[in-house]
Amino acid sequence: MSTVDLRVNIGGLQLKNPVLTASGTFGYGIEFQSFGDLNALGGVVVKGTTLEPRAGNPPQRVVETAAGMLNSIGLENPGVDYFLEHYLPQLRSLGVTTIVNMAGNSVAEYCELAERLQQPGIAALELNISCPNVKAGGMAFGTSEKLVEEVVSQVKEHSRLPLIVKLSPNVTDIARIAQAAEAAGADALSLINTLLGMAVDHRTRRPILGNVVGGLSGPAIKPVALRMVWQVAQAVQIPVIGIGGIMTAADALEFIICGASAIQVGAANFVEPVAAWQIIDGIAAYLKENGMTDIKQLIGSLEI
Amino acid sequence: MSTVDLRVNIGGLQLKNPVLTASGTFGYGIEFQSFGDLNALGGVVVKGTTLEPRAGNPPQRVVETAAGMLNSIGLENPGVDYFLEHYLPQLRSLGVTTIVNMAGNSVAEYCELAERLQQPGIAALELNISCPNVKAGGMAFGTSEKLVEEVVSQVKEHSRLPLIVKLSPNVTDIARIAQAAEAAGADALSLINTLLGMAVDHRTRRPILGNVVGGLSGPAIKPVALRMVWQVAQAVQIPVIGIGGIMTAADALEFIICGASAIQVGAANFVEPVAAWQIIDGIAAYLKENGMTDIKQLIGSLEI
Amino acid sequence: MISSYDAAILENQQLAPSIWRLQLDVAALAQQVRPGQFVQVRVTNTYDPFLRTPLSVHDCDAKAGTIALLYQTVGTSTHALSRLRPGASVNILGPLGNGFTLPPARSNGNFALLVAGGIGIAPLLFLARELVAKKVSTRLLYGARTAADLTGIDAFEQLGVAVACCTDDGSQGLKGNVVDLLAGYLQSGAAGDVYACGPTPMLRALQQLVRSKGLAAQFSLEAYMACGLGACLGCVVAVPGGGYAHVCTDGPVFKEREVEL
Amino acid sequence: MISSYDAAILENQQLAPSIWRLQLDVAALAQQVRPGQFVQVRVTNTYDPFLRTPLSVHDCDAKAGTIALLYQTVGTSTHALSRLRPGASVNILGPLGNGFTLPPARSNGNFALLVAGGIGIAPLLFLARELVAKKVSTRLLYGARTAADLTGIDAFEQLGVAVACCTDDGSQGLKGNVVDLLAGYLQSGAAGDVYACGPTPMLRALQQLVRSKGLAAQFSLEAYMACGLGACLGCVVAVPGGGYAHVCTDGPVFKEREVEL
Numbered sequence A, B: 001m002s003t004v005d006l007r008v009n010i011g012g013l014q015l016k017n018p019v020l021t022a023s024g025t026f027g028y029g030i031e032f033q034s035f036g037d038l039n040a041l042g043g044v045v046v047k048g049t050t051l052e053p054r055a056g057n058p059p060q061r062v063v064e065t066a067a068g069m070l071n072s073i074g075l076e077n078p079g080v081d082y083f084l085e086h087y088l089p090q091l092r093s094l095g096v097t098t099i100v101n102m103a104g105n106s107v108a109e110y111c112e113l114a115e116r117l118q119q120p121g122i123a124a125l126e127l128n129i130s131c132p133n134v135k136a137g138g139m140a141f142g143t144s145e146k147l148v149e150e151v152v153s154q155v156k157e158h159s160r161l162p163l164i165v166k167l168s169p170n171v172t173d174i175a176r177i178a179q180a181a182e183a184a185g186a187d188a189l190s191l192i193n194t195l196l197g198m199a200v201d202h203r204t205r206r207p208i209l210g211n212v213v214g215g216l217s218g219p220a221i222k223p224v225a226l227r228m229v230w231q232v233a234q235a236v237q238i239p240v241i242g243i244g245g246i247m248t249a250a251d252a253l254e255f256i257i258c259g260a261s262a263i264q265v266g267a268a269n270f271v272e273p274v275a276a277w278q279i280i281d282g283i284a285a286y287l288k289e290n291g292m293t294d295i296k297q298l299i300g301s302l303e304i
Numbered sequence C, D: 001m002i003s004s005y006d007a008a009i010l011e012n013q014q015l016a017p018s019i020w021r022l023q024l025d026v027a028a029l030a031q032q033v034r035p036g037q038f039v040q041v042r043v044t045n046t047y048d049p050f051l052r053t054p055l056s057v058h059d060c061d062a063k064a065g066t067i068a069l070l071y072q073t074v075g076t077s078t079h080a081l082s083r084l085r086p087g088a089s090v091n092i093l094g095p096l097g098n099g100f101t102l103p104p105a106r107s108n109g110n111f112a113l114l115v116a117g118g119i120g121i122a123p124l125l126f127l128a129r130e131l132v133a134k135k136v137s138t139r140l141l142y143g144a145r146t147a148a149d150l151t152g153i154d155a156f157e158q159l160g161v162a163v164a165c166c167t168d169d170g171s172q173g174l175k176g177n178v179v180d181l182l183a184g185y186l187q188s189g190a191a192g193d194v195y196a197c198g199p200t201p202m203l204r205a206l207q208q209l210v211r212s213k214g215l216a217a218q219f220s221l222e223a224y225m226a227c228g229l230g231a232c233l234g235c236v237v238a239v240p241g242g243g244y245a246h247v248c249t250d251g252p253v254f255k256e257r258e259v260e261l
């Protein structure tokens, strides 16, 4: 039997395959246990975690849009303590490659979070400086090169774990933000987070989301995500993780061809809970069909 | 018979209704004559026009994406002289409210274009500083407040016609770009132009578009467009024209409710050539059903 | 265990101008689902509609291995669903949610009052079937806009459930809403455990009524859902004292005291 | 005049593993369309697929008021089209494009050589019908991957058109491609006006051949299209001397010398 090597190394984080599940779209993994072996995934990026528990935004929090959806969850999460006590032991005993998505309101909060998360069973940290659904911090960090540099370099001083910086697409020049994160010591970059959007009910003349605006995800945003991943992969030396509208193995392959060393499956998990597993199989099948033995042959193979 | 008043005034440009067709998606109007009375439209924004004829980008130039499409036409157009000799007389004799979308590589080019276009039969100018499909100029202008101010104030000095400035969505803070355009003398703003995107064929491992990247339009981008229109309408005093994924009257109403005084129908013209006319009827019907007599009652009526 | 099923469509029948009943062949699910639980239906394999559609299990025949869904055509997904024909299949995830808490079998003096507003009738037939199986004396109070929208009363009557109706326009039963209908019924001194499903304004009024009468009540709630699996955190309802519960996993059935409507 | 038609589906029939024939009731269009013109089909009313699908008019019966389309299932739109059944209707825009230039009726010594590669057969049946009506002696050279993909040869033969085939795998006719087939035929000294449709590499090779033989040729081209109406400027093909022509309005039929393939 011909086998293919799907392993990738993301800034020190060794993955058995390049398929991760995106933060906020796969819970803590546990919710999807009945659909497949969590341990067969490249890894699980858990819901954005904050120092204190957060209740999140008022409803309505999600709405379907053309080939996508808006969400304004607002980082609802039980806080880092609860995560460490309740979820981490389960994930560790299941052997899941666990990446924690961190959200904070200030550099100090991010640093404290990072320190609290230096725990066995946590494979890497993903720095969420791009959440459009919270007032303070969140996206603001991700849209300024100066702030990106500051938060990344500070967090690096408080963490030995591989640090993935998750970028916001709501910027004029994502390549420059990416370079700022790289210069400040990021081990890898993940992109894109959601595009800021809005939905309105013309009958009631009110916004549909309780928070008025929310983050757009799903196949609708794939062309934007693909373009940004391609731009960023050319602009930096560190590995890039592609995110945005990945529903099928074909979508995932496009990101890898554009330079992504790994990908994250987001809204697809809601539509097809076995999507991530199907994508792993589809990537392996594609490599075989194309006579490749190693996923690394495909990364950045786009011919212009 | 109860009638409703659909007239709007866009910075000195009087329109019989708020429904325009978007530049590059309706040719010169003439192409759609067999589908309806061009004169019944609020107006037609013609294809982006440059001083010299342009051949445009190499094929493939368009591709479907999820609930949308990418284009990299690259401003193919016969040049301003041909427009004035060939198309303008036809449009004038049909009584079409004609708005010319101008594209240039430099402030000087924009100014010269504006001067050439001070012609009877041209109702207004739309300054395209947001085209993602050309190397020089184009989008670069639209992403810098300084450049926006410069080009807008200069063009204003060379034009007596109402000047609509068309904004790019590929920016961190569209409200600030909008304010820069307003401060420099724009009579109205139109948004959004396309989001920069990309498509890849995983079988050939090549970009699908000859130009590699292109502009994303269609229903996929509506949530982003709606959010930006809402943000800009709150940030400026001048009228705002909403564009992006408008397929139906319901879509158009959402933009108007968010603060748009008029809207433009883009990619919808390809899918349903009678879309613009249907939208006019649908807006009128909505006003009647909701006991309104004037479209102005609806503009910016969003209740938060 | 929550699983994904490709369920063959046995029947897809229009019962009222905007109400349809879908019968699915899905034995493994039929054998474990409980009243009040729901499924997430993938109506097409395209991206329009994009998200799945949550629908309550309307009826279930564990022996035959079938379930029925009762749905109202309101938008893209439900209209697309109504166009599917026997022979086709739909992918569904389930069983989802907690379901109604049923009283212990044959417990003395247990009266069940089922209260439905509009398509809120959907989860109550399966519930009625199980209540009757437990020998609980069951009554349905059912309100809709017009007589034409009152669907499937026969099925309740065949179970031996007493049915009282009301319509907004008085075209059948009392003219008025179902909370008034219940209030009238309770005036005679009757009592019982309330099991209700319907629009939020109805449930809000019902909450007032059952509190004033000191009745126990369970409400089956709706919320806009992305996943139905507890992963997206989209489907929240406010809870007393602040914060939110998740309708897909903490519900969709809540004790009336557990939620702020 | 280009118009929008809701055309009822009379028949939608599978002819080969991936080739279907759709018969539409659309009298006003059937009465004006010419060989080589195409229509833009809106396969569903959803946003997936989003754009219309350009398909050549395969056959036309002006008296019966019907047209036929022959299509290959390659992606979302064409697969969705193959799922539609008689009774349903599709919206189409047409007639679009220029069509083939036919020789004057009964002109002496006019021989027509129709050259089809794969689904390129689509526009050629309608063309053959009109050529035969003009008493032009017509011959079809038709290549496909395998015997199973050669569809509708009967219809040509019924018109009195001589048919020669080839397949990539030799399962029917000559083993080889249709340009080789034509080259072989021309070796005997035969000549004629070439009317061709097929994949670009085939047309490129054909262009070389007809140039070397000094034959007149018309090519029906494909390009990815958004509008089909000359409005989007998406559908370009390079022309000699630089610049582009628009396949939807300047074509889809071009004289071989007009385009750089």
Ligand SMILES: Cc1cc2nc3c(=O)[nH]c(=O)nc-3n(C[C@H](O)[C@H](O)[C@H](O)COP(=O)(O)OP(=O)(O)OC[C@H]3O[C@@H](n4cnc5c(N)ncnc54)[C@H](O)[C@@H]3O)c2cc1C
Pocket (backbone or CB within 6 Å): A064, C038, C049, C053, C054, C055, C056, C057, C069, C070, C071, C072, C073, C074, C075, C076, C077, C078, C079, C119, C122, C123, C221, C222, C223, C224, C225, C252
């Ligand atoms: C747990 C649960 C069980 C349900 N059971 C049933 C049932 O048995 N039968 C039935 O007919 N309906 C049921 N619903 C409601 C049903 O899910 C929605 O009507 C359906 O998703 C609408 O989809 P659509 O695409 O047709 O409409 P859309 O085009 O999405 O929307 C049409 C209208 O319906 C509203 N709507 C959309 N989704 C929901 C939702 N999840 N909840 C409430 N309103 C919504 C929209 O706001 C809009 O006003 C249930 C909902 C939940 C959460």
Ligand SMILES: Cc1cc2nc3c(=O)[nH]c(=O)nc-3n(C[C@H](O)[C@H](O)[C@H](O)COP(=O)(O)OP(=O)(O)OC[C@H]3O[C@@H](n4cnc5c(N)ncnc54)[C@H](O)[C@@H]3O)c2cc1C
Pocket (backbone or CB within 6 Å): B064, D038, D049, D053, D054, D055, D056, D057, D069, D070, D071, D072, D073, D074, D075, D076, D077, D078, D079, D119, D122, D123, D221, D222, D223, D224, D225, D252
């Ligand atoms: C003027 C014209 C006439 C045509 N006539 C016919 C015909 O009679 N019968 C027929 O079967 N096909 C015809 N085609 C091609 C047909 O339009 C495409 O096969 C169809 O649009 C594919 O749509 P899809 O959604 O099924 O595939 P997609 O999912 O869009 O794509 C599947 C594959 O087909 C390619 N493709 C998509 N659109 C086109 C296109 N416009 N031209 C070439 N390749 C494309 C894609 O690049 C992709 O590789 C014609 C095209 C043109 C421009």
Ligand SMILES: Cc1cc2nc3c(=O)[nH]c(=O)nc-3n(C[C@H](O)[C@H](O)[C@H](O)COP(=O)(O)O)c2cc1C
Pocket (backbone or CB within 6 Å): A022, A023, A024, A025, A047, A048, A049, A071, A073, A075, A101, A128, A131, A166, A192, A193, A194, A216, A217, A218, A219, A221, A243, A244, A245, A246, A264, A265, A266, A267, A268, C232, C233, C234
């Ligand atoms: C419901 C929902 C919740 C999300 N929560 C988070 C989060 O907590 N932290 C984060 O970094 N990204 C979050 N995201 C963004 C996703 O991780 C991902 O970047 C985005 O959805 C784009 O990918 P997709 O198109 O595949 O969904 C969330 C997305 C959705 C849809």
Ligand SMILES: Cc1cc2nc3c(=O)[nH]c(=O)nc-3n(C[C@H](O)[C@H](O)[C@H](O)COP(=O)(O)O)c2cc1C
Pocket (backbone or CB within 6 Å): B022, B023, B024, B025, B047, B048, B049, B071, B073, B075, B101, B128, B131, B166, B192, B193, B194, B216, B217, B218, B219, B221, B243, B244, B245, B246, B264, B265, B266, B267, B268, D232, D233, D234
């Ligand atoms: C094929 C095509 C060509 C376009 N050409 C132009 C142009 O020349 N000038 C311009 O300002 N915008 C151009 N646009 C952008 C549209 O005018 C519009 O801003 C955009 O498509 C978003 O609207 P939509 O989603 O309704 O299509 C073009 C768009 C398309 C799809």
Ligand code: FES
Pocket (backbone or CB within 6 Å): C224, C225, C226, C227, C228, C229, C230, C231, C232, C233, C234, C235, C246, C247, C248, C249
């Ligand atoms: S619907 Fe996703 S958490 Fe409830």
Ligand code: FES
Pocket (backbone or CB within 6 Å): D224, D225, D226, D227, D228, D229, D230, D231, D232, D233, D234, D235, D246, D247, D248, D249
């Ligand atoms: S397809 Fe739009 S111009 Fe030809």
